[in-house]
Amino acid sequence: MISRPETAGWRKCLLLLLLGLSLAFPVFAQAPPSQAPTPVIAARAELARWSDPLDALGTLKADESVTLSAKVTETIESLEFEGGERVEAGDVLVRLDDDEAQANLRAAEALRDERQAAVNRLAQLQQRNLGVRADVEDSRAQLRQAQAELESLQAQLDNYQIRAPFSGEVGFRDISIGTLVSPGDELVTLDKLDRMKLDFRVPETTLGSLEPGMSLTATSAAFPETAFEGEIATIGTRVDPVSRSVSIRALIDNPQRKLRPGMLMEVTVTLHPRQALVIPEAALIPEGERHYVLVIDEDSDAQVARRQVKVGERRPGEAEILAGLSAGDLVVSHGVERAHDGERVRLLGIADDDTSVRALLEANRDAGGV
Known part of the structure; x- marks a missing residue:
């Protein structure tokens, strides 16, 4: 059994040993260094155009969209488009063989001229009192009939040319010259x-x-x-x-x-x-149904304060703030998970439309700050 004087001696030796170690290695006697400020990136609450x-x-x-077709049964004489190009209103796209129609038109013109000459002769005879008024009237009626038939043939002749009703782009060309087409056959599509x-x-x-x-x-x-x-x-x-x-x-x-x-x-x-107050969505700290942000006090050596906010609508990357912030407030947008209420932070920069988060991180990395 160790006596009490011997125990006291051992304690004295132990104290002397610890004192010697502290003198030989001062690091063991130093207080732990203070924690460095947390690096963060911030963004300002700004008024911006917003909508739901x-x-x-x-x-x-x-x-405008239409599928053009023929109005008469005839063969295709020529095609004035290749497909896919733009055409203007009134441009001819398809010409049908109109030889027979042209011949009928010339016959109608000749008949009209003949009736006109007959009217002129009878009118001259009547002026000399050598003609009957009734013959003149009949001749003029026949002339009007011939003129009407001529105009009808001229109108029908337009059916042999398929024109663009409006400016637009034509579709694929799926027809060829010499094809016999009938009314209702799809010839070409046109879209405005x-x-x-x-x-x-x-x-x-x-x-x-x-x-x-x-x-x-x-x-x-x-x-x-x-x-x-x-x-x-x-x-x-x-x-x-x-x-x-x-x-x-x-x-x-x-x-x-x-x-x-x-x-x-x-x-x-x-x-x-x-107009809505907008902050980056990354700045929000959700806790149940409540949301908080870390506001940086620029006048208090970059100290952050936790503040509750009321969130409105959201859109990709942004959130509308209805209450809790004012325009111009500086909030932590990146580094939220490392910063804490009441602590000081080291501001790496403010992200905005002209300065991205990546640019700020690369700038601080090059400067040795991150």
Whole structure:
């Protein structure tokens, strides 16, 4: 058993040993260093144009579309198009063989001239009191009949030339010279594509928010990077009793003629346009049904404060703030998970339309700050 004096000696030796270690290795005696400020990227709450989106799927139609056909039975003499090109209103697209019609027209012209000469002779005889007035009237009636037959043949002659009724793009050429065509045979399609009709359906519950002239955007899988602007032209007069939806027709300008009839479009109608306070959606901290943000106090050495906000509508990457923030407030948008209420942060930069988050990170990485 160790005596009490020996125990006291061991304690004294242990204390001397620890003192020696602290003198030999000062690092063990130092206090832990203070935590460095958390690097973050911020964004300002800004007023921006905002609207409530109404999404739908629609189908495109040409502003004007027609399938041209013959009005007479005859063979094709010439084709004035190759397919796919633009033509102007009045351009001849197909010529039919009109030899017989031309011969009939010349015969009618000769008959008209003969009747005109007869009228002139009888009129001269009547002036000399050598003719009967009734003969003159009969001759003039025959002349009018001949003139009417001539005009009828001239009108029929137009049926041998198929013209474009409006300016547009012709479709494929599926006919050849010498083909015998009859009334109703499809010869060529013609579409006016500089403006398109977009038909889609929306729930009847949105009728109170829609009116002609409202703007919309439409996108297509064929051109995913392009948003086509348009506006509502007509709202259907009837609601489908089965789907409880109403038809909407919009007009979209298509000056480059990228869009084609039959294309499927994703439509977003702009409802309730307004000025809204907007922040990046990444700045929100959700907790149940509540949302918070970290506001940077620029006058207090970049200290952050946790603040509850009321969130309105959202759109990709952005959120509308109804209460809790003011225009110009600086909020943490990247680094939210590392920053805490009451702490100081190191601001790497402010992201906006001209400065991306990637650019800020690369700039700080090059400077050795990240």
